[in-house]
Every structure is written in C-alpha cells, then in structure tokens.
Amino acid sequence: MKTDEIRKKYISFFEKKGHSVFPSDSLVPKDDPTLLFTGAGMNQFKDMFLGKGTLDAKKATTCQKCIRTGDIENVGRTPMHHTFFEMLGNFSFGDYFKTEAIEMAWEFMLYEMKLPKERLSVSVFLDDEESYEIWQNRIGIPEERIYRFGEKENFWPASAPSEGPNGPCGPCSEIFYDRGDGVGCGRKECAPDCDCERFVEVWNLVFTQFDRREGGALSPLPNKNVDTGMGLERMASVIQGVSTNFEIDIFKPIIQNISEITEVKYDSQAEKGKLMNRIADHVRAVIFCISDGVLPGNEGRGYVQRRLLRRAVRDGLKLGKEECFLYKLVPAIADVMFEQYPEIKQRRENIARIIKNEEERFHETLFMGNKRLDELMEDLRDSGEKNLSGQDAFQLYDTFGFPFEMTKSILEENNLSVDEDGFEKKMQMQRERAKVSSQMTGSIFDEGPLSTLKETTKESIFLGYEQSEVEGRVIGLIINEQLVDSAKAGQNVHVVLDQTPFYAEAGGQIGDTGVIRTKSANVEITDTKKSNDIIVHIGKVVEGCIRQDENVSSVVDTERRGAIKRNHSATHMLHSILRRVLGQHAEQSGSFVSPERLRFDFHHFEGVKKDEIARIEELMNERVMENATVTTDQMALDQARKAGATALFGEKYGTNVRVVSIGDYSQELCGGIHVKNTGEIGIFKIISETSIAAGIRRIEAATGHEAIAWTRRKEQMLDSLCGLLDTQENMVVQRAEDLIRQLKELRKDVQKAKKDGMQKKSSDFISKAKDISGVKVVAEVVKGADADDLRKTVDSLKKSLGSVAIILGAVGNGRVTLIVSLSSDLVKKGLHAGNIAGDIAKIVGGGGGGRPDMAQAGGQLPDKIYEAIDLGLKILQKEIDYDS
Structure with a gap:
C-alpha cells in the first residue's frame, strides 16, 4: 500500500464516520505566538478544544504537515525520526470520547490497514482504568499486551500532573506494532518502552479530560475532547514491511536521486546511508518551509531552516560532493509529494533557486572559514601554541559552518590539535538554545483577557467591505491587559465590538483608523488588529466614558x-x-x-x-x-x-x-x-x-x-540642483559631468603632490635614521599623513634600509595612528612589533597590536604623540642593545 493511499484511506475513513475534513494548516502557525512551527494536528483547533472556536464542526480529521527539531540529532540515524513529517489526526470537540476513539482506531488498523491483531499492543496511563477496560473488554486485547506507563510516557502534556503546565490535559493511549522477535534487543521481556526499535508507536490517542490547576489538582473539564495523531511515514514503513521510514515509497526516489548525484551506493545501515537519510529529510523540510513562506535567515524560523540546509550541505561534503547539489533534489521531492501538495511542483523552480542561492552562499562561507582557520593556525605557530581553543573551533563551526571533523583533520595535518572538550561544551550550549527555540514560547492555550472574552464571544462580524460606518455594541473593553466595565477620557483602551466596519491588519494591509462614538463618548481609534476571529480596536478615549454593552457608532477614516x-x-x-x-x-x-x-x-x-x-x-x-x-x-x-x-x-x-x-x-x-x-x-x-x-x-x-x-519633491530637488550648479535644467547632467572631471584632475594633482612630499620625507627620514648596534632606527611623526600614507612610507623605508626598525605616527581627525615595523632579522632575534605598538599606544590613550613584523595602533590623545614616539625609541634601543 502506497503512502498516498494510506493518507486517503485515513481521511476517507473518518469522513465516513462524520468528521469534517480540514486542510493542513501552514507550517507557520497563524495567530499563535506560542509556536515556532506547527508541530501537531491539534494546533489549528486549540480554540475548539477550549470551547471558544467558531468552526461549524464537532468532529474533524486532517493530514497535518509538521516540523519538530527537538530530536534533530537523531534524524537519519534512527529509523523513525524526522524534522518534517505528516501527522494524520482525528479530533472530537466535546462529541465522542474514549470508547468511540478506541473502537474507530482499532477498526481502522484491522480493516483498513489489515494489520494482524496479534502484532498490535497498546499502552495506557497507569491510573486510566477506563481506557484499560475498553481495550481489554470491548476490544479484546489480552492483558499481557496492554501496558501501563507513567505520566512521562502516557500523559499529555508529558508529566503534566506533577510538573504542569496548568490548563487542559489528559491521559494517552498508544498503539504499537510489533516487528517481531528478529528485530531489536532479542530479550524475551522486550516491551514497547524498550528503545530497541522492535515496537513502533504508530498512533497516539490523547483524551483531554482534565483542567490542571495550581498544586497539580486535576479537575474534570465540562467538555471532554479527543486529539489523536498517527505518523504517516511510520505507518507506511509498517505497511510496506521496511525497517526504516527512509525506505518507504515516498523516500526511495529521493534517496535514489541523492545516490545518483553523489555517486555513492545507498546502504541504510552504513554511515553514508545515514547521511543520505538526513539529507533527504532536511531538504524535504526546507522545501516545505519555503513553500509556506519561510526563507533562510539568521533568526527564528529562518535560522532553523538555514541550520537544516547547512547540515545537509555538510553531509554532502562528507559524501564527497563539493559543489551545490541540494537544489537538484527539488523535482524528485515535488513529484513524490504531488498528490497531497501540488503547490510544491507548481513552485519548484522558485524553490530550487532559493535553495541553490543559499547553497552558494554557504560554500562561500566555508571558503572564508578555511581562510580563518589558516589565520588561526598562523597565530598558534607565532605564539608557540599547539592546541586550538574550543571557542575558536566552535566559531568556525557556528559562524562559518566549518565541520568540526574538517577542522580537526586540517589541524592534525599541520601537527596541531584542538580542545575537543571545550568545543563540545559550546555545542551543548547551542543544542540547548536550539531546543528552546524549537519549543513553545508561551502557554499551550491562550491566556489573558481575550481568552476570557472568547468564552462568551466567538467572533466579531466584519462589515467593512461595503460600509464605512456601522452601528454595533461593545462586548469587551481591555485596559492594561484586564477586562474592564468602562473606560474614561484620557485612558488607552482596546475595544471589541459585536460588528465593525474597521479592517484589522492582515494580508499585508494595515489596520483601519477612525472613531467609535457613543451618546456620551468619543474613542479615537489609531489601529485595528485581529486575534483569531476577534477584531480589536486600539485607541484612546478622548471624550466622555465608554461602557460595556453600550451601543456605538463606528466610523472609519475613509480618506485614509x-x-x-x-x-x-x-x-x-x-x-x-x-x-x-x-x-x-x-x-x-x-x-x-x-x-x-x-x-x-x-x-x-x-x-x-x-x-x-x-x-x-x-x-x-x-x-x-x-x-x-x-x-x-x-x-x-x-x-x-x-x-x-x-x-x-x-x-x-x-x-x-x-x-x-x-x-x-x-x-x-x-x-x-x-x-x-x-x-x-x-x-x-x-x-x-x-x-x-x-x-x-x-x-x-x-x-x-x-x-x-x-x-x-523630485522637481524641487532638480530646481535646487540647477541653482547650485548655476545652469539650466536641460544642462544639469553636462554641468555635473564637467565638474566631476575637474574634480578627478584636481585629485590626481593632490595625490601626486602628496606622493612627492612623502618621498621627500622618506629621504629625510633615511638621512636622519639613528644607528643602534648596526640597526637603522626611524622614529618620526609624519604631519598631514593618514594610515595608508604611513604604510607606504614604511614600505619605502624598508626597501632602502637593510636591518631596520621603524616607528611612525600621525594625527588626523583628533585621533592618533601609530605603525611599528621590523625587518625579518630583528623578528628572528625576538623583537615583536605588535608588543611595541601595544605599549606605546597606551601613552596616547589607546591600544593595538599585530604581527611580529608589522603592527598598527591608535589613540585619542594627539598631544601625547611625541611622548609615544620617544617611548618607542627607548624600547627599541633597549631591546636592540640587549640582543646585541
């Protein structure tokens, strides 16, 4: 049975059972700041579970595309983990409960999937006697195949009774497929809680029946809900009799494509096979992210996506693929996912371009990382060190995407090593940050005044397509995140009406402004936002007092x-x-x-x-x-x-x-x-x-x-330009070109004069150079020079003098620039330009340093420049004399 067929059977089965079919939500949750990505089928039904939703359905079924990155290190290495996957789900919002959910699940497994019942085991929460009785007495599963697990394994959210969070929660019942004695650890007592991969968890039935309160008290909810999730890829691997999800029909063509492009034979158990698995998974995730509007970036969802793509590039390098290739996988993925997601194929050219562009940028970054590693190795040699710090290795990995194994290998080739423990410590810190960023950023269910309002108000009716003025009623007033009965002049307030002509910001269009009037009050509205189906008018009471349940007239600023x-x-x-x-x-x-x-x-x-x-x-x-x-x-x-x-x-x-x-x-x-x-x-x-x-x-x-x-404004600018250039409008361009040409000629003259002057100064410096134990020493202040002039003067002096030590200084824009340069023979004797520059820079209130042969420093005390040059001369005299 193909994956597409399993998906169809599931949706069709529950549609026949009276469930409304809903399309997959976007991977980017709408109106939900608590989630980075959609990670479960229930996310789009949160309000329905709370009895605050506006959907005209008590039962629903979906195939939801999901992204989870909490177990990213396991992706490709284990048979079942993915970042992107599809979750089949059926949901009840106060309609059916445990008995019906369990019976439908069992019916689907036996009669639609045709799985042998002797291969199926189940688990229940250890205190959930009701579910245990249903499985044993109504379904007929033998006692030895019903397992009781604790709140960590069989409660949603995990460990909620003891650890929270507060809010709706409930026990779970999971269905496992036994792949047989020949798989896994081989122990006779092996059970679904063993991580040997013999038992595959294919379906999780969550029974949301409690409201957890402070102290861990579990109060029954007035409406009991069902939230289930079946991993499509896992079910396909079971039905198709393969050992990993990466061998099912929708992954085979992708893996085959990777094998052909990299010219590496696929073996699911080999290290290179696991790299191919991860590439297939990550590129699929990246494609679906792009399709849902997420582009690679440096923060939030974009950063997660960039990490996935760069991991896939690095895996490709390990397979010997040094050029861009991930974008070539887009057609294969578009083809296998076409039946459920035709939009991927429609946009595959754009998606491929975006991926290729990101690959090219990353390859450039890797090149820069190689360059940076060369610099770090040179610094190690100069300092006599042999071990690269964990911090530097991590910077190469995190900033430049440079694989740690590559850093280690290059260092070993150069008789150097790396602090592996320090690197791993930094990596662990990043994993923790990534884990936090991939989880919810707030409460699972909405809290605050709007959540309270949703208990009595499902939605605000928008009438603004045809009307700009509407009569309505105040159904909510919010001040400082609290629901209030009234708001008076001078107070900032959020107003919720039963119906409104105000457009709430959405789809790129900014929210309306205007006024809300009552018999005694005027509220100036400066913005309009939307939270799910509730429209919130943001403004200030400028006159009178507006009250809850009061009739109002809402008037949009029509000119705006x-x-x-x-x-x-x-x-x-x-x-x-x-x-x-x-x-x-x-x-x-x-x-x-x-x-x-x-x-x-x-x-x-x-x-x-x-x-x-x-x-x-x-x-x-x-x-x-x-x-x-x-x-x-x-x-x-x-x-x-x-x-x-x-x-x-x-x-x-x-x-x-x-x-x-x-x-x-x-x-x-x-x-x-x-x-x-x-x-x-x-x-x-x-x-x-x-x-x-x-x-x-x-x-x-x-x-x-x-x-x-x-x-x-452009015309006025052109008029001003004509006045400045003293010319007519039709002659502006020619006049500007003439002036630019004259300016360029003047600059050439200035540069020539400056060069001649610097050459003369170089000659003067050579003639005035001090001789200290056979070493020529130049220590001078160069007036009217910048850093570039100083460097050119240094080059000229070094060509004319043999064994030489040079200290030059200049002042410009209130700052001091200092350059120290030493000939190679002095460096071999132990003199260090960077140390000298750092010492003399302190005199001018600054700092600096550099290589042993050349260094630059600066400071903010121009009147101290001669004192700094004198100190440099004394340091040179002492070190040269000592060495002699």
Missing part, C-alpha cells in the same frame, strides 16, 4: 482607507506585471500596504534593471488608465484554484475563500479592501528597488496623491 485601497489594488496589478516583465518566477514573497506607499517583495535573483523598472511603470499606468473593473467573489478553495486564482507563498486559506479579480489579468485570493475600478489609483510611481534577502527583491511605490507629492 481610500489611499490604502489604491495601494492594495496596485500590489495585485504589480504582481501580475512583474511576472510578465521579469518571468513567472517573480512570485510575491510579502507585502505591506499603508496609506503612504506600498511595499512589494518578490522572488528574483538579480537587481531589476532600469529599463525593466521603466517598463513596469509604463504597463502599470496603462492598466490604471484602462479603468478595469475590480470584482470580488466567494467560492470554495478548490474552485478558486481551478479557476486559476493565485494563492500566495505561506498564506493559510480556509475551505471557502475570497477571490479578487482585476480585469482579465489578475485573480488572487485576498481578504483585503480594494478600489472599484483601477482608474481610482490615479498614478503609479516606483520609488525604490532593493535587495532584502538572497533571491528576494523589494519594490516600494506610491499611488494617487502620494505619487504626485513624490514627483513634486
């Missing part, structure tokens, strides 16, 4: 909204035109729409040329003047996709969506507010085009009044 609408519709048009001018790869990566301007981020792997920008502007303004109609329609997601509507990277869409169409050239899924006709945009002007990340460009533009104002 008009500017926002112009910019929002322009982003849709710009998306269409960018793909026409630059290519179909120029897909939207992000946007921000405010009254003043629009910001549009898109995939493109080089700067947009000036003639392309001109063409984009030209086509945009042609579209504006066409005055095409802008229409909106509500339809099923599948219908919208079939109609060709564009769905954006990383956006989550429900089963029903809003489609915004502009003329016959733009059709996008969007919940924002738009103009009625493109003519309302007035004029479109690109203000800037920049790079914001590897493979991501940004265009900022203005429309309407702001575009006109921007053009006027």
Whole structure:
C-alpha cells in the first residue's frame, strides 16, 4: 500500500464516520505566538478544544504537515525520526470520547490497514482504568499486551500532573506494532518502552479530560475532547514491511536521486546511508518551509531552516560532493509529494533557486572559514601554541559552518590539535538554545483577557467591505491587559465590538483608523488588529466614558482607507506585471500596504534593471488608465484554484475563500479592501528597488496623491540642483559631468603632490635614521599623513634600509595612528612589533597590536604623540642593545 493511499484511506475513513475534513494548516502557525512551527494536528483547533472556536464542526480529521527539531540529532540515524513529517489526526470537540476513539482506531488498523491483531499492543496511563477496560473488554486485547506507563510516557502534556503546565490535559493511549522477535534487543521481556526499535508507536490517542490547576489538582473539564495523531511515514514503513521510514515509497526516489548525484551506493545501515537519510529529510523540510513562506535567515524560523540546509550541505561534503547539489533534489521531492501538495511542483523552480542561492552562499562561507582557520593556525605557530581553543573551533563551526571533523583533520595535518572538550561544551550550549527555540514560547492555550472574552464571544462580524460606518455594541473593553466595565477620557483602551466596519491588519494591509462614538463618548481609534476571529480596536478615549454593552457608532477614516485601497489594488496589478516583465518566477514573497506607499517583495535573483523598472511603470499606468473593473467573489478553495486564482507563498486559506479579480489579468485570493475600478489609483510611481534577502527583491511605490507629492519633491530637488550648479535644467547632467572631471584632475594633482612630499620625507627620514648596534632606527611623526600614507612610507623605508626598525605616527581627525615595523632579522632575534605598538599606544590613550613584523595602533590623545614616539625609541634601543 502506497503512502498516498494510506493518507486517503485515513481521511476517507473518518469522513465516513462524520468528521469534517480540514486542510493542513501552514507550517507557520497563524495567530499563535506560542509556536515556532506547527508541530501537531491539534494546533489549528486549540480554540475548539477550549470551547471558544467558531468552526461549524464537532468532529474533524486532517493530514497535518509538521516540523519538530527537538530530536534533530537523531534524524537519519534512527529509523523513525524526522524534522518534517505528516501527522494524520482525528479530533472530537466535546462529541465522542474514549470508547468511540478506541473502537474507530482499532477498526481502522484491522480493516483498513489489515494489520494482524496479534502484532498490535497498546499502552495506557497507569491510573486510566477506563481506557484499560475498553481495550481489554470491548476490544479484546489480552492483558499481557496492554501496558501501563507513567505520566512521562502516557500523559499529555508529558508529566503534566506533577510538573504542569496548568490548563487542559489528559491521559494517552498508544498503539504499537510489533516487528517481531528478529528485530531489536532479542530479550524475551522486550516491551514497547524498550528503545530497541522492535515496537513502533504508530498512533497516539490523547483524551483531554482534565483542567490542571495550581498544586497539580486535576479537575474534570465540562467538555471532554479527543486529539489523536498517527505518523504517516511510520505507518507506511509498517505497511510496506521496511525497517526504516527512509525506505518507504515516498523516500526511495529521493534517496535514489541523492545516490545518483553523489555517486555513492545507498546502504541504510552504513554511515553514508545515514547521511543520505538526513539529507533527504532536511531538504524535504526546507522545501516545505519555503513553500509556506519561510526563507533562510539568521533568526527564528529562518535560522532553523538555514541550520537544516547547512547540515545537509555538510553531509554532502562528507559524501564527497563539493559543489551545490541540494537544489537538484527539488523535482524528485515535488513529484513524490504531488498528490497531497501540488503547490510544491507548481513552485519548484522558485524553490530550487532559493535553495541553490543559499547553497552558494554557504560554500562561500566555508571558503572564508578555511581562510580563518589558516589565520588561526598562523597565530598558534607565532605564539608557540599547539592546541586550538574550543571557542575558536566552535566559531568556525557556528559562524562559518566549518565541520568540526574538517577542522580537526586540517589541524592534525599541520601537527596541531584542538580542545575537543571545550568545543563540545559550546555545542551543548547551542543544542540547548536550539531546543528552546524549537519549543513553545508561551502557554499551550491562550491566556489573558481575550481568552476570557472568547468564552462568551466567538467572533466579531466584519462589515467593512461595503460600509464605512456601522452601528454595533461593545462586548469587551481591555485596559492594561484586564477586562474592564468602562473606560474614561484620557485612558488607552482596546475595544471589541459585536460588528465593525474597521479592517484589522492582515494580508499585508494595515489596520483601519477612525472613531467609535457613543451618546456620551468619543474613542479615537489609531489601529485595528485581529486575534483569531476577534477584531480589536486600539485607541484612546478622548471624550466622555465608554461602557460595556453600550451601543456605538463606528466610523472609519475613509480618506485614509481610500489611499490604502489604491495601494492594495496596485500590489495585485504589480504582481501580475512583474511576472510578465521579469518571468513567472517573480512570485510575491510579502507585502505591506499603508496609506503612504506600498511595499512589494518578490522572488528574483538579480537587481531589476532600469529599463525593466521603466517598463513596469509604463504597463502599470496603462492598466490604471484602462479603468478595469475590480470584482470580488466567494467560492470554495478548490474552485478558486481551478479557476486559476493565485494563492500566495505561506498564506493559510480556509475551505471557502475570497477571490479578487482585476480585469482579465489578475485573480488572487485576498481578504483585503480594494478600489472599484483601477482608474481610482490615479498614478503609479516606483520609488525604490532593493535587495532584502538572497533571491528576494523589494519594490516600494506610491499611488494617487502620494505619487504626485513624490514627483513634486523630485522637481524641487532638480530646481535646487540647477541653482547650485548655476545652469539650466536641460544642462544639469553636462554641468555635473564637467565638474566631476575637474574634480578627478584636481585629485590626481593632490595625490601626486602628496606622493612627492612623502618621498621627500622618506629621504629625510633615511638621512636622519639613528644607528643602534648596526640597526637603522626611524622614529618620526609624519604631519598631514593618514594610515595608508604611513604604510607606504614604511614600505619605502624598508626597501632602502637593510636591518631596520621603524616607528611612525600621525594625527588626523583628533585621533592618533601609530605603525611599528621590523625587518625579518630583528623578528628572528625576538623583537615583536605588535608588543611595541601595544605599549606605546597606551601613552596616547589607546591600544593595538599585530604581527611580529608589522603592527598598527591608535589613540585619542594627539598631544601625547611625541611622548609615544620617544617611548618607542627607548624600547627599541633597549631591546636592540640587549640582543646585541
């Protein structure tokens, strides 16, 4: 049975049992700051479990794409661990409970998966007699195949009764498949709690029935819920009779592709086979992250993704693959995942480009790491040390991505070693940080005033598509994170209404502003946000007192909204035109729409040329003047996709969506507010085009009044320039070119004069050089020189003098620059330029150092420069005389 078939059977089975089918949530949880990535099927139903959700369903089933990085070190090395995986789940929100959940699970295992019941064992929480009785008496599982485990293994969250957190929790019941006596430790008493891999946990049934309170008290919940999770890849490995998840049908083509590209034969038990497993897993995770709008970066989700990709690159190096190759795996992964995730194949070119770009950057970083290691080895030799510190080895690994094994190997080739314990200590600290960053950042379930409000209010009704003024009722007032009954003049307040015309910030469109009025109060609204389905108006009471349950009139600032609408519709048009001018790869990566301007981020792997920008502007303004109609329609997601509507990277869409169409050239899924006709945009002007990340460009533009104002500012700037250059508008460029040419000639003259002067000074220094035991010593202050002049003078002196010691100083911009240089014979005798520079720099209130033959220092006390030079001369005289 293929993996796709298992997925279909599961969803179909529970749909027949009355469950509503929901699409997978995005890997980036929406409206949930407690999660870095979606790691379980229940995440998108959190409000439903609490009885605060708005879904019209009491039972649900999903196939959820997940990312977990808590066990990242085990990925590829064990048969079952993944960073990216699919979790099949069925959920009950106060509908059925333990008996039905267990019976349906057993029915699915026996009659849909056709697994032999004698191979199945189960576990229950040690105090959960109810589940034990169901498995033994209703299902008929023999007592010896029902295991009782503690709260760490069979409670959700793990160890919740004794350790918390407070909130909904409950016992678990797990289903295990026994792979037989020939697998694992071979002990007769081997059981599912043994980690020998004989028993595969394929399904976890969580019965959320308690509310944990302070002190560990477990109070029964009024609504008992069911949350289950079956690992799709694990079930496929069981059904297909293979020993690891990496040998199932959706991994085989990926592994085969890696084997062909690296020219390494795959053996699942060999070290190189495990590297291939990890590459397959990590690249799959990276692809799905990109598909959901996460790009490699230096923090948060982007940093996790970058780590995954770089680990895969390093694994490739161990397989002998020194050039970029991960991007070549995208087509194979897109093909095997196509049935459930067709969007991967649709965007595979963009995804491959992003991965290749990141690979290239990392290879450059590795090159820099190699260079840095050379410098560190030179420092070790200069200092007489033989052991590289753990801190330096870790910096090579963490900053430059340099594999520790490579660092160790190169050091050994050069008769050097590394502090392995120190490196491992730093690595452990990073693992702890990574583990924390991959876990929840707050309470599992929402807390605070909005959570309380959700107990009585499911959602705020938005009426702003057609109306800018709406009558409504106050259903919540929040001050300083507390629900209050009223708010008076001068107080900052968050207002929740039963219905509103205010658009809450979403999809890149900024929130509305305006006023909420009662008979006795005015509240000035400065922003509007959304928390799940509740719209929150953020503002200040400027007059009177607003009260809970009071009737209000909500009025949007229509002039500001008009500017926002112009910019929002322009982003849709710009998306269409960018793909026409630059290519179909120029897909939207992000946007921000405010009254003043629009910001549009898109995939493109080089700067947009000036003639392309001109063409984009030209086509945009042609579209504006066409005055095409802008229409909106509500339809099923599948219908919208079939109609060709564009769905954006990383956006989550429900089963029903809003489609915004502009003329016959733009059709996008969007919940924002738009103009009625493109003519309302007035004029479109690109203000800037920049790079914001590897493979991501940004265009900022203005429309309407702001575009006109921007053009006027440019005209005023040109007028000012004409005045400064004393020329006419049509002669500005030529006049500027003439002045630049004159400036370049003057600079040449200045440089020549400076060079002649420095040469004369060099001659003077040579003639004045002191002789100390046969060594020529130059110690001088060079007036009007900078650091570069000093270095050139040093080079000139060293060419003219044999055994020589040089100390030069200069003052510029209130700072002192000092350079110390020694000929090689003095270095061999033990003199060290870096030490001398460091000593004399203290006189001028600074510091510095460098190599034994050449060093630079600086300070902030210019009046002490002669004193510093004199000290340097005394140090040289003492050390040269001593050595002689």
